Amino acid sequence: MPLMPDLTLLPWHEVRDPAEVDAALCWRPPEGWLASLPNLRLVHSLGAGVDHILADKDYPAAVPLVRLVDPYMTQAMTEYVTFQVLRLHLGTPAYDRQQRAGRWEPHVPPRAAHRRVGILGLGELGAAAAAALVALGFDVAGWSRTAKALPGVACFAGGEALGEFLARTEILVCLLPLTAATDGILSAEAFARMPRGAGIINVGRGRHLVEADLLSALEAGQLSEAVLDVFPTEPLPAGHPFWTHDRIVVTPHVAALTNPETASLIVAENLRRLAAGGSWPDRVDLASGY
The missing domain is CATH 3.40.50.720 (NAD(P)-binding Rossmann-like Domain)
Structure with missing residues (x-):
């Protein structure tokens, strides 16, 4: 009807x-x-x-x-973000590489309470993802343009607080809207402020990420892993280096259909x-x- x-x-x-x-x-x-x-x-x-x-x-x-x-899209995004954070937290990408190389090298991840996850963007989707990660026991912080207060989340606000937020973030999730102020926010400058070996998950917009800076940060070991669901050009062009990079997971803009x-x-x-x-x-x- x-x-x-x-x-x-x-x-x-x-x-x-x-x-x-x-x-x-x-x-x-x-x-x-x-x-x-x-x-x-x-x-x-x-x-x-x-x-x-x-x-x-x-x-x-x-x-x-x-x-x-x-609410369906919010739930879908929460599921995607939680899944990808858990993958990085547990070291699943490293095990994928070990399997391809025929290596058996178990390791013990830190407790969730000792893993610092940061959410860039605390709107409808970011707040829901943060709440789910808090429920799993992660040490969660969030950054937004204006001040927010969320249960169990260390909230940072404004440009002056971004550096402090990044410095404590081992797994970064970008859920920002794309504006003139956030275009290119995932850059070499941001990566350099994060702990060495951090991972990023971009489910915001492709233009949040400076692609060349990501490749350089992965090559240098400043970042260890990246999960990308959004790209400046979609579909991601054939031959793009992200397709075959062993430290980048590509999904076709499916986090919240x-x-x-x-x-x-x-x-x-x-x-x-x-x-x-x-x-x-x-x-x-x-x-x-x-």
Whole structure:
């Protein structure tokens, strides 16, 4: 049964009269297309991020932008982050290499309470991942642009606290939104501040990472492992050095896929809010980009 039977949904290229469109559900709309809709009243992202929409220099600033906040996606991201943190904590990548080389070299990892995990970004997804890692007994810290308070998490805020946060982080998880301030934040400067042999997990955006700096840090031993789910160009191009690097795990942007069954309920509710006058708890601040 349709969630909103009176609603007309059309693919963007089938719109005949732009004046009839009052809401756009989108991921990567053609540049300038949103600005061509004179009666547009809402833009709804079909993912947790909105950088792909705000990249349009002609975005109509007066039109509210709402991001998708879906408990299913939050759970999926939490599962992915927890799994990858445990892999790095337990040394599973090293055992994978040992198996390929036919070596038997067991080692004892530290207790979870002695493993310092840091979450870059304490929004909906970052806070949920941090809570799950706290529940597993890890020593968890988090960094965000503005001050947060989360149970069991040492919270750092602002640019002046980033260095201190990185210095205590052995496994770093990036869950930041992509903004001008966070573009390239995973760089040689950041890696140098971390303990030698640290690992990183990037599930934010590909442009958070300076790829050449990662390769150099791995080669020098400053970083020991990297797990990457997001890339500046997707799919990751054939022949890219990440594909065959034995200290990099590549996954194809699957940490928190949009699930049509659950996302449709969220979108329908936000469209009802539009019909009722428009008020959305997950409206994006266009100035900050999230």
